[in-house]
Amino acid sequence: MDWSVSFDPLFSWGVLALLLAPLTLLMALSLLLGRRGALLRLAALAALALALVNPVLLEEERDPLQSVVALVVDESQSQDIGNRAETTRQAVQTLQERLERFDEFEVRVVEAGRGEAADERTETRLFEALEGTLRDVPPSRVAGTIMVTDGQVHDTPANATGFSGPLHALITGEDDERDRRVRFERAPRFGIVGTPLEMTYRVLDSAGEGGQVEVEVFVNGELALIEQAVIGREMPLEITVPNAGRNIVELRIPVLEGELTETNNRAVALVDGIRENLRVLLVSGEPHSGERTWRNLLKSDASVDLVHFTILRPPEKQDGTPINELSLIAFPTRELFVEKIEDFDLIIFDRYQHRDVLPVLYYDYIAEYVENGGALLIAAGPEFAGNQSIARTPLISALPALPNGEVTETGFHPRLTETGERHPVTRGLDGSASEPPQWSRWFRIVGVEQPEGHVVMEGAGERPLLLLSRRGEGRIGMFLSDQGWLWARGYEGGGPYVALYRRIAHWLMKEPDLEEERLTATGRGMQLEITRQTMEDEAGTATMTAPSGETRDVPLTAGEPGLFRGTMEVDEIGLYQVANGELSTLAHVGPVNAPEFADTISTENVLAPVAEGTGGSVRRLQEGVGGITLPNIVPVRANATTAAGRDWMGLRTTNDSVLKSVKRVPLFAGFLGLGLLLLAIGAMWYREGR
Known part of the structure; x- marks a missing residue:
């Protein structure tokens, strides 16, 4: 019970001052002049004043509030080292049992360092978690904070300014750790x-x-x-x-x-x-409608350095025109195909035929260039089926198919083959999903026999239209029609020539994303995403190896044709290895080189300045008989400046309370007040009457 006196005046304080001020002056003057009965008049005036201000005795019933103790538990990945996790578990359990004995404490346990997001695991942010759990607690009710951690805390404040209650840190780990x-x-x-x-x-x-x-x-x-x-x-x-x-x-x-x-x-x-800028050599055998399509496409790519030659005047063309009147650049055959052929990332023969512009020996150089890792694309027209076809040169050893002499001229829609639906070069081309495809027709296709590699597109009569093949370390592609320009010109709505031509070129130049057999893995938050690209019907399961060495199988399910995917939630930050068949890849989950793993040695130095500034303590947990040895918990006054000793740590108690009820007892009301007032006035007149 709390007792106090309050006033409940009958008039406002201003009105009371006007009423009592003149009377008070008269009483003071009477006392100074020594008038008879002055003291009795003063008593009567005091009784009147008390009656007007109406003093009230208040009896308050209050319940004391509990002080809030924040028990912050470090659950970061560095706590998994050695026996730190078990030490932490034992310490927290013992602390909770001891704190439950004190009715004046409310315990709030907060775990930090094991959030769902990857960025919540890269640093040990205990003070951020502490601020969140004490956000609704006034400073006067904070008993203190107990942290169980290895001491590697990455959001420690520079000083204890604004920190409520003492901070006690219990450090896991050993004294003599080496790393x-x-x-x-x-x-x-x-x-x-x-x-x-x-x-x-x-x-x-x-x-x-x-x-x-x-x-x-x-x-x-x-x-x-x-x-x-x-x-x-x-x-x-x-x-x-x-x-x-x-x-x-x-x-x-x-x-x-x-x-x-x-x-x-x-x-x-x-x-x-x-x-760096890719160097592409484009050789057009003759001017034709599709020649500028290749040139414009390659010139529009800022990453491509294009060297383009068109054979306008073959050696057999002799019309008597003086050389100095011809605005032609001599074709530097030796420089391009002997001295600098290795400098090119891709060579394109666009409707090229053997007309003695290139010596026969140079075709051997081109075939060797492909075998050694170069890239060659043949964009064939009717000349490929003729007597001057490059298939009748030593380049035959690099070609994935040979002409059969047929040239079919009829309207057809280019279509993806079953292989083409899976191949990364042609998979998902805009318009390919419908029947017929949502692109324009072509009207010419060159027949070939015994195609090798992957036939990814076909034309009239299911004839091969686009071949992609490997030769040695290099690659070769063959387009068996010269009418791709119809898509570029928008004929019958056009078609996806830009995407198709670029994919072909980048596949030939070994772009990793366009490999037929490829395994990739990516970390997104705390989730590992695995993608398997294959030409096979099934991909099986992938084996994931975590940074700690733990292995797990991840099933891969079919998505788009040729693509299989799998995801797995992980709880470790670091480098993961993923294997599937003969392929393997690496993926990093979480930020690279996170502070959580930069320094893993337990330490008392990081938290010591803040703990000392709050009157708390930092001490290392020690193994004792029967388990962890913990200091005693001692309640201390709210105004205590020190809250730690050799074998104890203090937590402040609060003076805050909750008001439950109030009883009011007027002191100058009813018969008691009336009697005191009449007594004082009567005594005054009694004195005057003597």
């Missing part, structure tokens, strides 16, 4: 394919600097080189970017005996490979 780690210091995000890329890295050891360690460098999962690094020193690294698109550069150092964890013995950098 060695590697990290990238400078890792560019982009690199030119086929050219050296300069990077730097550093190897750190908790035991100190000095000494050397062997560093293995992997590029896209394959060992690229082995280097010797000086511990503690920034080391240079030069790699060659192998592919366009995403490349994974990984550093690995050996695991020491007794080392705390091997998680940070790896460092990963993601490098996007960018191709």
Whole structure:
């Protein structure tokens, strides 16, 4: 029960002042002049004043409020090292049991570091979680905070300003931990394919600097080189970017005996490979309606350097025109097909026929260029079936099909074959899903026999229209019609010539996304997405290996033709390896080189400044008889400046309470007030009457 006195005046305080002020002056004057009965008059005036201000005795019934204790549990991935997780579990359980004994404390347990999103796992953000759980608690009711953590907290405030209640940190882990780690210091995000890329890295050891360690460098999962690094020193690294698109550069150092964890013995950098301008040689055998279609398409691509020649004047054409009157550029055959042929990424023969412009020996060079990894595209017209066909040259060894002498001229809709529906070059072409396809007809196709490779499009009478084949290390494509320009001109609505021609060109130049057999994996949040591209009917299951070494099977289900996909929720941040058949790939889940794994040694130093500033403590959990040894919990006053001792930690109690009811007892009302007032006035007149 709480007692207090309040006033409930009969008039406003202003009116009371006007009434009582003159009387008070008269009483003061009477006292100064020593008039008889002045004291009695003063008592009567006081009784009148009390009656007017109406004093009230209040009896309040209150319930005390509990102080709120925040128990913050570090559930980050670094807590899985050694026996930290078990130590944390035991400590939290014991703390909860002890705190339940105190009626003055309300315990709120908050777990941090295991959020659903990947960015919530990259750093241990305990203070952010603490702020969230105490957002609805006034500072006067905060008893304090107990953190059970390994001490590697990444959102620790610079000082204790504005922090409510003492902070006590209980540190998991051992005193004598040792760890060695590697990290990238400078890792560019982009690199030119086929050219050296300069990077730097550093190897750190908790035991100190000095000494050397062997560093293995992997590029896209394959060992690229082995280097010797000086511990503690920034080391240079030069790699060659192998592919366009995403490349994974990984550093690995050996695991020491007794080392705390091997998680940070790896460092990963993601490098996007960018191709320099692709060099394409386009040779048109003669002017025709489709010649400019190829030229315009290739010139419109800023990443393509195009060299285009059209054979306007073959050697057999002798009309007597003086050479100095011909505005023609001599065809530099030797320079292009002997000296600089390896500089080209793609050679296109557009309706080209053998007319002694190229010496026969040069066709051998072109075939050898394909065998050694080059790319050749044949856009054939009627000349391919004639006597001057390039199939009658030494280039025959590289061709995926030979002409049978037939040229069919009839209207037909180009269609995707069953293989073409799966092949990444032609899969999903706009208009291919309907029957007939939603694109215009063509009117000429060259017949071939014994086609090799993949027939991805067909024409009239199911004749092969587009062939894609491999020769040695290189690739060759063959278009058996010269009427693709009808799509470009919009005849009967046109067709997807831009997408088709570009895909053909990029497949020939070994664009990874267009490989027939390809396995890719991508981390999106805490989900691993796996895509298998294949020409087979089934893809089976993929085997996923987590950073910790745990393996799991991921079923791959069919989606689009030739594509199989699988997803899996994961709970580790790091580099995952995925295998399917003979293919394997790497994927990184979460931010690269996250702070959570940069330094995993448990420490008391990070939280010590804040704990000391709040009057709290930081101490390491120790194994004792029967389990973890914890300090005693002691309630302390709200204004206590120190809340920790050698074997105890204090939590503040609050003076806050909740008002349940109020009883009012007027002190100068009823017969008591009337009697006191009459007594005072009567005594005054009694004195005056004597």
